Amino acid sequence: MTRKQIHLGAHFPGVNNTTVWSDPQAGSQTDFASFVRFAQNAERGLMDFLFLAEGLRLREHRGRIHDLDVVGRPDTLTVLNALAAVTTNLGLAGTINTTFNEPYELAKQFASLDHLSGGRAAWNMVTSSDAFTGENFRRGGFLERSQRYERAAEVVAVVRKLWDSRGEPVEHHGAQFDVSGRFPLPPGPQGHPVLIQAGDSAEGRDFAAAAADAIFTLHGTLEAGQAFYTDVKSRLPRHGRGEQDLKILPGVTFVLGDTDADAHEQAAHIRRQQVSPQTAIAFLEQIWGRELAEYDPDGPLPDVDPDVDNVSITRGRVRHARDPRAVAQEWRDFAAAHGGLSIREVVIEKTGRQSFVGAPRTVAAEMDLFVQSDACDGFILVPHLTPGGLDRFVAEVVPELQDRGSYRTAYSGPTLRDHLGLRHPHAPLTRQESA
Amino acid sequence: MSPFTEARMHLGVELCGAGRHPGAARWARIDPAALLTPAHHVALARTAARRGLDLAFVPDTFVDDVPVLEAVAVAARVAPVVSGIGLVPAVPVTHTEPFHVSKAVATLDTVSGGRAGWEPVLSRTPAEAALFGRKPAAPPDVLWREAADVVEVVVRLWDSWEDDAVIRDVATGRYLDRDKLHYIDFAGEFFSVKGPSITPRPPQGHPLVVVRADEPAALPVAGRWADVVRIAAPDLDAAAVTRERVRTAVAAAGRDPDDVTVLLDVEVHLAEDAYRARADVAELDVLAGALEPASVRVAGSPSDLADLLGRAVRVGAADGVTFVPLVLPIDLDAIADRAVPLLAGRGLFRTGRSGGTLRARFGLTRPANPFAAVNR
Numbered sequence: 001m002t003r004k005q006i007h008l009g010a011h012f013p014g015v016n017n018t019t020v021w022s023d024p025q026a027g028s029q030t031d032f033a034s035f036v037r038f039a040q041n042a043e044r045g046l047m048d049f050l051f052l053a054e055g056l057r058l059r060e061h062r063g064r065i066h067d068l069d070v071v072g073r074p075d076t077l078t079v080l081n082a083l084a085a086v087t088t089n090l091g092l093a094g095t096i097n098t099t100f101n102e103p104y105e106l107a108k109q110f111a112s113l114d115h116l117s118g119g120r121a122a123w124n125m126v127t128s129s130d131a132f133t134g135e136n137f138r139r140g141g142f143l144e145r146s147q148r149y150e151r152a153a154e155v156v157a158v159v160r161k162l163w164d165s166r167g168e169p170v171e172h173h174g175a176q177f178d179v180s181g182r183f184p185l186p187p188g189p190q191g192h193p194v195l196i197q198a199g200d201s202a203e204g205r206d207f208a209a210a211a212a213d214a215i216f217t218l219h220g221t222l223e224a225g226q227a228f229y230t231d232v233k234s235r236l237p238r239h240g241r242g243e244q245d246l247k248i249l250p251g252v253t254f255v256l257g258d259t260d261a262d263a264h265e266q267a268a269h270i271r272r273q274q275v276s277p278q279t280a281i282a283f284l285e286q287i288w289g290r291e292l293a294e295y296d297p298d299g300p301l302p303d304v305d306p307d308v309d310n311v312s313i314t315r316g317r318v319r320h321a322r323d324p325r326a327v328a329q330e331w332r333d334f335a336a337a338h339g340g341l342s343i344r345e346v347v348i349e350k351t352g353r354q355s356f357v358g359a360p361r362t363v364a365a366e367m368d369l370f371v372q373s374d375a376c377d378g379f380i381l382v383p384h385l386t387p388g389g390l391d392r393f394v395a396e397v398v399p400e401l402q403d404r405g406s407y408r409t410a411y412s413g414p415t416l417r418d419h420l421g422l423r424h425p426h427a428p429l430t431r432q433e434s435a
Numbered sequence: 436m437s438p439f440t441e442a443r444m445h446l447g448v449e450l451c452g453a454g455r456h457p458g459a460a461r462w463a464r465i466d467p468a469a470l471l472t473p474a475h476h477v478a479l480a481r482t483a484a485r486r487g488l489d490l491a492f493v494p495d496t497f498v499d500d501v502p503v504l505e506a507v508a509v510a511a512r513v514a515p516v517v518s519g520i521g522l523v524p525a526v527p528v529t530h531t532e533p534f535h536v537s538k539a540v541a542t543l544d545t546v547s548g549g550r551a552g553w554e555p556v557l558s559r560t561p562a563e564a565a566l567f568g569r570k571p572a573a574p575p576d577v578l579w580r581e582a583a584d585v586v587e588v589v590v591r592l593w594d595s596w597e598d599d600a601v602i603r604d605v606a607t608g609r610y611l612d613r614d615k616l617h618y619i620d621f622a623g624e625f626f627s628v629k630g631p632s633i634t635p636r637p638p639q640g641h642p643l644v645v646v647r648a649d650e651p652a653a654l655p656v657a658g659r660w661a662d663v664v665r666i667a668a669p670d671l672d673a674a675a676v677t678r679e680r681v682r683t684a685v686a687a688a689g690r691d692p693d694d695v696t697v698l699l700d701v702e703v704h705l706a707e708d709a710y711r712a713r714a715d716v717a718e719l720d721v722l723a724g725a726l727e728p729a730s731v732r733v734a735g736s737p738s739d740l741a742d743l744l745g746r747a748v749r750v751g752a753a754d755g756v757t758f759v760p761l762v763l764p765i766d767l768d769a770i771a772d773r774a775v776p777l778l779a780g781r782g783l784f785r786t787g788r789s790g791g792t793l794r795a796r797f798g799l800t801r802p803a804n805p806f807a808a809v810n811r
Contacts (some may be wrong), residue, residue, distance in 0.1 A: 030545070058616070064613055069610060085512055116512040135629035
């Protein structure tokens with residue numbers, strides 16, 4: 001039996017503190033040249049797709065635009081269409097909100113991208129419902145949080161009807177939408193663009209099992225990954241789908257060095273770059289729910305307790321769901337247990353998201369282990385530098401993965417469905433898959 | 436940019452599927468599937484750019500008999516590989532989100548290196564409204580009033596980032612000078628938008644705004660916002676009247692009419708001579724039903740087309756034209772390779788290509804940012 005193959009997505013560095021802007025090597029986050037360089041490098045590394053995130057309202061902290069992280073993104077679909085001109089095989093995945101877009105235009109936009117890229121389009125569907133983001137849109141914050149997935153599922157149902165309509169009139173009347181008319185485009189080369197779902201909640205898992213081709217999840221331990229993998233894949237038969245029909249791709253970071261020790265040293269340096277003194281305080285303020293500008297980032301954690309009623313200090317990003325007082329106590333205990341860590345040191349240790357650290361061979365072996373032991377089907381790589389963040393991975397880890405027999409040495413077909421080993425949407429399950 | 440003081444015309448071309456005539460694909464034996472490939476659009480834009488045409492218009496609509504790709508997507512797909520021509524997609528504004536439109540056009544400007552424009556278009560029909568199911572169709576005066584608000588929001592969102600907002604100040608840990616980002620706080624009759632944009636100000640500041648102003652309700656929008664105005668007219672005298680109306684509307688909005696370029700649509704089918712060209716059009720009409728001219732039409736030789744453009748300049752019918760080829764790519768090939776050299780020879784069109792931004796081609800500077808002015 002052939003070895004399970006690793007799938008790789010390349011996440012263009014995002015607008016959060018994972019992306020290091022203070023490094024001398026950090027280039028523009030918004031110039032098209034940065035996207036071209038990043039995408040062409042991902043293609044050189046034979047990756048399945050480039051991935052663009054999107055947020056539709058600039059983050060705010062203490063009532064003002066958050067200014068400590070990278071800010072600003074070009075329009076997702078416009079960048080992807082332009083990148084289609086300067087790449088040949090690379091899949092082009094864009095994050096587009098199901099709440100602040102209508103199904104008819106979504107269907108047309110993604111069908112257009114699929115035609116114009118020769119079958120390389122993917123849509124990462126995100127669901128949001130916050131009134132904060134809604135202030136930028138016609139309907140405002142119209143959607144109850146509890147209806148996010150109801151709307152998303154209906155969006156997908158309508159969009160698929162339109163993609164499949166082949167000039168016949170479409171009628172859809174549901175709780176969220178009343179859509180009727182003709183869709184002006186035949187299906188693109190992929191039939192349906194690849195659908196990616198981001199989110200780990202039970203609702204998100206069900207939605208992914210029913211509707212998505214790939215799931216963008218969070219990386220945990222090997223065991224946590226395996227549990228998630230088993231859970232999600234076991235939901236597929238219920239929807240008439242096989243195990244190969246949904247790829248599980250955690251987002252991961254990586255730090256490479258000449259040796260493992262060198263990599264760990266660099267990783268520590270990057271974590272300090274990611275958590276500047278000001279960023280450390282801002283993180284703390286998110287949890288404490290109060291202004292802490294007077295505290296010394298190199299001094300101890302505040303004695304005061306979090307203000308649990310102030311839930312809106314940071315807006316436009318995912319909030320900690322846990323009780324802030326419990327988090328504060330945990331952080332204090334952590335600081336004490338490690339010989340009295342400073343605020344910045346605690347934030348670095350508690351928020352650092354470095355998944356794979358080591359020499360290229362070490363990282364390749366570890367990633368392969370995750371895939372071969374069914375903790376995932378591959379990864380969405382989140383580098384910390386724009387635009388060169390993938391350079392070393394492509395030059396040094398990709399050949400190691402190839403040597404292990406776990407990664408392609410050439411693209412096998414023109415479309416993203418080919419890369420991901422996904423069926424054409426109307427192809428039947430193979431006997432082996434349905435067994 | 437009065438035609439009387441400046442001999443040089445501005446020339447655009449509409450790149451519409453197999454051409455404006457519904458029989459074009461069958462007549463030219465073009466596989467309809469080929470019309471959806473990137474190669475088709477890239478080849479057309481290259482031809483238009485080859486002889487230095489100023490603009491390529493990419494039409495868009497939600498309802499049509501022929502397959503229509505999203506125009507911004509087509510323009511973006513073409514931009515990195517075709518240089519030296521402005522790219523102006525039509526952008527439906529009636530059922531779409533102004534916030535999305537603003538960042539899409541800003542980004543087209545980025546990926547094209549400052550060659551983007553956009554033409555807001557209305558979705559007028561109940562059939563289009565039913566595709567969205569959000570609101571009923573509305574009469575033109577309402578739709579144009581809404582379009583004016585959309586244009587205002589789009590432009591203000593472009594301005595919501597000052598050019599030097601990104602500071603990367605390691606000492607203070609700040610990536611951004613947030614005093615240089617601005618809420619637009621727009622609240623109008625149809626919608627409200629908070630801002631700022633998620634996308635920095637585009638290279639041109641304001642990508643070119645193109646407004647079609649054939650109907651009275653469009654004139655205030657053109658007068659207030661347009662850099663380029665498109666008109667259609669049955670003949671040159673009628674075009675001259677419409678052009679004057681546009682210039683009056685521009686003046687009424689407190690702007691200099693010479694800052695606004697009026698382009699007349701000219702439907703084109705070229706052959707060796709007028710006899711042959713008309714015979715072709717008759718064949719096309721038989722294939723797919725007659726296409727009534729939507730504006731001045733030249734079915735004739737390249738020199739017939741050049742003659743018409745010379746007359747258009749003399750009678751003040753337009754500051755330039757938008758060629759609307761009846762059959763693509765053959766009419767575009769003939770326009771670029773045969774008619775444009777004639778126009779250049781007659782001093783009606785500049786020779787050679789010109790670089791720079793699309794605004795610069797139209798003699799427009801990069802606009803100051805009003806938010807920045809307030810800040811000082």
